[in-house]
Amino acid sequence: MNAFLEQYGELLAQNFGISIYMVIVSTVMAYVLGIPLGIILVLTAKDGMRPNAAVYKALDTIVNIMRSVPFLILMVVIIPFTRMLVGRSYGANATIVPLVISAAPFVARMVEQSLLEVDKGVIEAAQSMGATTFQIITKVMMLEARTSLIVGATIATATILGYSAMAGAVGGGGLGAIAIQYGYNRNVPSVKWASVVLLVLLVNVVQAIGMRIAKRLDRRITG
Numbered sequence: 266m267n268a269f270l271e272q273y274g275e276l277l278a279q280n281f282g283i284s285i286y287m288v289i290v291s292t293v294m295a296y297v298l299g300i301p302l303g304i305i306l307v308l309t310a311k312d313g314m315r316p317n318a319a320v321y322k323a324l325d326t327i328v329n330i331m332r333s334v335p336f337l338i339l340m341v342v343i344i345p346f347t348r349m350l351v352g353r354s355y356g357a358n359a360t361i362v363p364l365v366i367s368a369a370p371f372v373a374r375m376v377e378q379s380l381l382e383v384d385k386g387v388i389e390a391a392q393s394m395g396a397t398t399f400q401i402i403t404k405v406m407m408l409e410a411r412t413s414l415i416v417g418a419t420i421a422t423a424t425i426l427g428y429s430a431m432a433g434a435v436g437g438g439g440l441g442a443i444a445i446q447y448g449y450n451r452n453v454p455s456v457k458w459a460s461v462v463l464l465v466l467l468v469n470v471v472q473a474i475g476m477r478i479a480k481r482l483d484r485r486i487t488g
């Protein structure tokens with residue numbers, strides 16, 4: 266064990282940090298794009314507060330198409346765009362670009378579903394009191410859906426982490442990259458399994474934190 270840590274400990278620690286960096290930045294940026302998209306989908310739906318069939322259909326189609334494209338294929342297809350943005354098509358920063366593009370539609374759909382779960386009676390009560398659309402979205406719907414939104418964020422973060430690991434197959438950074446480079450290409454099984462253990466640990470930590478926050482925010486959840 267000591268020999269393994271001396272030889273690969275620094276490598277694993279460095280790429281563990283890179284994986285966390287990619288996931289945090291990608292998740293934040295995916296939500297920066299995904300939350301407005303999800304809100305617009307709710308507002309412009311047939312039963313929304315600002316129905317607009319053209320806008321809803323366009324956004325709904327884009328979200329469905331983007332969610333249907335496998336991540337690895339998307340990552341390869343947008344290499345020219347990635348290179349234009351960050352100057353290269355490999356590494357941590359380059360991986361963030363397809364991660365965000367892939368995750369934002371997923372986040373938008375999750376935000377949409379969370380907001381649609383809000384009791385219509387609560388929205389109607391806010392409207393009767395003269396609340397504006399912005400106030401209803403920010404102070405009523407987002408607040409009422411906070412537990413669902415937190416659970417969704419937990420799922421999205423774990424999904425992005427999985428995507429970031431897959432990116433190692435085509436030049437991405439982080440634990441996925443070294444699992445392939447050392448575990449497969451160089452036939453070092455110990456590094457491969459250490460990477461897997463760290464990824465599993467990271468997913469479980471994210472889920473535990475997310476669910477604990479959700480339980481604290483939702484008084485209806487017991488236990």
